[in-house]
Every structure is written in structure tokens, then in C-alpha cells.
Amino acid sequence: EEISNIIRERIEQYNREVKIVNxxxxxxxxxxxxxxxxxxxxxxxxxxxxxxxxxxxxxxxxxxxxxxxxxxxxxxxxxxxxxxxxxxxAQIPVSEAYLGRVINALAKPIDGRGEILASEYRLIESPAPGIISRRSVYEPLQTGLIAIDSMIPIGRGQRELIIGDRQT
CATH class of the missing domain: 2.40.30.20 (Elongation Factor Tu (Ef-tu); domain 3)
Structure with a gap:
């Protein structure tokens, strides 16, 4: 009888959920x-x-x-x-706390200043806001290279790819 109770208990606890994994x-x-x-x-x-x-x-x-x-x-x-x-x-966390931080491709901090808390996530492949709804660019972005800063003015918030060496 004890064995049948154990078997009955196990059968009742059995999870029939099938998990399909791609x-x-x-x-x-x-x-x-x-x-x-x-x-x-x-x-x-x-x-x-x-x-x-x-x-x-x-x-x-x-x-x-x-x-x-x-x-x-x-x-x-x-x-x-x-x-x-x-x-x-693929989505990334977004927050004001990311400003000024150094992160990797998965938005994990690599600057040694601790974790970054974010409550909102956005898809990485989402359309950019329309030009009309964007705030106008009014603050310059200094690259630190006088030749570039004087010949190619870049505004903070402007959509621009800036590539540099690993040490910069």
C-alpha cells in the first residue's frame, strides 16, 4: 500500500507540459x-x-x-x-543612466562602475523617429581633434557614425 501511495503521489505531481525548443x-x-x-x-x-x-x-x-x-x-x-x-x-535597455557609460554590444557596462538599472526596453531594429518629431540639434559634440571639430561640425544628438581606435 505504501508503494502504491508513492506512485499515486508521483503521478499526481507529474507535469505533462511539453516544451518545444527550436x-x-x-x-x-x-x-x-x-x-x-x-x-x-x-x-x-x-x-x-x-x-x-x-x-x-x-x-x-x-x-x-x-x-x-x-x-x-x-x-x-x-x-x-x-x-x-x-x-x-533583440532589444536593449534604455535609460538616462546609460549616458556617459561604456557598454558592450549587449548593453552590459564594461567601465567598472557597476550595473545600470533600466526599466524600459526597445527593439534594436526599430524605425528612427521622424525628422519633425526630433528635438533640433543645438549643442556641439567635441571629438577632441581640432582638425575634425573645425572642418566637420558634429551636433550632440545628430545621427552620425564616429569611428576611432580602440584606445580613444
Whole structure:
């Protein structure tokens, strides 16, 4: 009788939930890109997680493989490694607390000044606000290079790509 009570209790506690996981296998990896076979239901811009913990973004959806941009060094990812889709489109936290901070590609602080708290998230692939709704640019952005600051005036808040050396 004791055994049947234990079995009955276990049957009642059994969770019948079936969890479907969209997985794939690494075909090739290099130069910050991984080619994945599988991930049949992955969405463009969806975050994927490699078995060793690296996060990637699915960008190139082809009929027989998926191109994933790695958001880490990916040194431990090997051919044949497992990858799973997270079901979440890539988004980043937004907050005034990010101003003046140094962050990595996943918006994690790398300046040694602690975590950044944010209550709002936005999709990284969202359309920019229209030109009319934007606040006008009125404050200059100093690059620190006199030649650039004098020849190419850049306004703070202006949409401009500024590329520099790692040391700058």
C-alpha cells in the first residue's frame, strides 16, 4: 500500500507540459559569424544562445541555414555545437543612466562602475523617429581633434557614425 501511495503521489505531481525548443547545429564559425543548420522557426533579429553561453542575433535567414552574428568572442563555439532560439527579438535597455557609460554590444557596462538599472526596453531594429518629431540639434559634440571639430561640425544628438581606435 505504501508503494502504491508513492506512485499515486508521483503521478499526481507529474507535469505533462511539453516544451518545444527550436534548436540547431553549428556548421561553421569565424569572423564573428556562425552558420547554423536547423533553427527552422527562428525570426529575423531573434536572439539565439549557443551551448557555451554566447548570445547571437539571427540575421541571414536562408532556406538551408541561418547566419548568426555573435555578440561575444565565440572562441569556445565549435562546429557541431548546439544552438537554441530564445523566442525573443533583440532589444536593449534604455535609460538616462546609460549616458556617459561604456557598454558592450549587449548593453552590459564594461567601465567598472557597476550595473545600470533600466526599466524600459526597445527593439534594436526599430524605425528612427521622424525628422519633425526630433528635438533640433543645438549643442556641439567635441571629438577632441581640432582638425575634425573645425572642418566637420558634429551636433550632440545628430545621427552620425564616429569611428576611432580602440584606445580613444
Amino acid at each position: 534548436t540547431g547545429t553549428v556548421l561553421q564559425v569565424g569572423d564573428g559569424i556562425a552558420r547554423i543548420h536547423g533553427l527552422d522557426e527562428v525570426m529575423a533579429g531573434e536572439l539565439v544562445e549557443f551551448e557555451e553561453g554566447t548570445i547571437g542575433i539571427a540575421l541571414n535567414l536562408e532556406s538551408n541555414n541561418v547566419g548568426v552574428v555573435l555578440m561575444g568572442d565565440g572562441l569556445m563555439i565549435q562546429e557541431g555545437s548546439s544552438v537554441k532560439a530564445t523566442g525573443r527579438i
